[in-house]
Amino acid sequence: MSDGRGGGATPGALHIVSTPIGNLADLSPRAVAVLREVRLILAEDSRVARVLLSSIEVNTETTSLPGFDEADRIAPIIARLLAGEAVALISDAGTPLISDPGQQLVRAAIAAGVRIVPIPGASALLAAVVASGVAGARWNFEGFLPRSGADRQRAIGALAADLRASVIYEAGNRVAATLRDLTEAAGPDRPAALCRELTKMHEEIRRGSLAELAELVESGAVDGRGEFVIVLGESIADAIESDVDGAYPAALAAVEQRIAEGSSRSDAIRAIAAAWKLDRRRLWSLAHRDAAEGE
Numbered sequence: 001m002s003d004g005r006g007g008g009a010t011p012g013a014l015h016i017v018s019t020p021i022g023n024l025a026d027l028s029p030r031a032v033a034v035l036r037e038v039r040l041i042l043a044e045d046s047r048v049a050r051v052l053l054s055s056i057e058v059n060t061e062t063t064s065l066p067g068f069d070e071a072d073r074i075a076p077i078i079a080r081l082l083a084g085e086a087v088a089l090i091s092d093a094g095t096p097l098i099s100d101p102g103q104q105l106v107r108a109a110i111a112a113g114v115r116i117v118p119i120p121g122a123s124a125l126l127a128a129v130v131a132s133g134v135a136g137a138r139w140n141f142e143g144f145l146p147r148s149g150a151d152r153q154r155a156i157g158a159l160a161a162d163l164r165a166s167v168i169y170e171a172g173n174r175v176a177a178t179l180r181d182l183t184e185a186a187g188p189d190r191p192a193a194l195c196r197e198l199t200k201m202h203e204e205i206r207r208g209s210l211a212e213l214a215e216l217v218e219s220g221a222v223d224g225r226g227e228f229v230i231v232l233g234e235s236i237a238d239a240i241e242s243d244v245d246g247a248y249p250a251a252l253a254a255v256e257q258r259i260a261e262g263s264s265r266s267d268a269i270r271a272i273a274a275a276w277k278l279d280r281r282r283l284w285s286l287a288h289r290d291a292a293e294g295e
Contacts, residue, residue: 009037009086010117014109016102017088018095018121022200024055026122032056034119039085042077044100048092065089067101074108081114088119095123099143099169124198124229125167131205132165132193134233139165145178152181159232160186168230175228179214182232186210191233191279197226248286251276255287 007030009015015034020026035041035058042065043049049062065073081087091100106116129135140162146152159166159182170178175194182192188211196204202223206216210232216222251272258268269287273280 008033009088010115011086012081012084013086013115013117014081014106015086015088015117015119016096016106017090017119018123019052019090019093021093021122021124021127021198022203023122024052026199027052027056028119028121031119031121032058034086034088035060035090037086038088040077040080040087042087042089042102042105044090044092044096049090052090065101065105070101070104074105077105078108078112078114081109082112093122093124095121095125098123098125098141122199124169124195124227127198128167128193128195128229128231129165131195131198132231132233133207134191134193135165135167135231136234138234139167139231141167142169144169147174156181156185160190163235165234166232168232170228170230172223172225172228175224175230176214176217178230179210179217182230183210183214186232190235193231193233194222195229195231196222198229200226202226247276247278248283251278251283252287255283 015038017031017034018028019031035053035056038060041049041053041058041060041062043062044064044066046062046064053060053062063073077087089096089102089105091097091102094100096102097106109116125141129139140159142155142159145155145168159168168178179194182190188209190210192208192210192213194204194206194213194216196202196206204222206213206222208216213222217224254272254276255265255268258271259265263271265287269284270280272278273283
């Protein structure tokens, strides 16, 4: 059964298989090979899984592994793995275990000495981070926030205080309220990105301050339907402290070029920030820090 090149399923192993989050073309050839070769496929919802599996002509035995009943279903799965059967775990969309069931199964399999084989692929988390433009090199994944009460207040307060970027999953009917709460806690000017329906036909990524993004949703300029990922950007203070990368080093060079051509530092910073659509205060702080260090 096992492909010596690493392309197929491994007997007696639990395969954690990433599935598309919207675009079926994102299912990797390795994932297809594994799903065709395993003896059992565990899905968050077997009805959702059948749509994907039928598209790649897979008729393997499939059973649901919902989060509310995960613990009670583990023992027979471990028995099959120990008997040498290859098993795959998939989620409804994306990489399993990221805000989806499966943690208890994986821990039980590891405790039983079962090999765990990750099959990488689509992830709304990583898609949002790399497309946001505000995450930086260090970021925190929060997943879904508590819906109400003190737990929600504590979670949002912690995100506001964290200088790193944070990634949040949110449903369309709650995204406006979450953006308002984040704006109040982290400040209206904190940079952020709002990612809607990633990899799907109506994919949309908006970038701006928290206040601007909240207004876009509340005004209807951004459709409130669908699945959202909010990337709360790193704070300006953290970006300065960590010697921020991205567009700012090149922008600083452009500022110095304008100064050399006769512009004042203030005028150069203002012009480059506007032309490059960068945060003027961040560029100002970096430019003055560099000027001070050069003295």
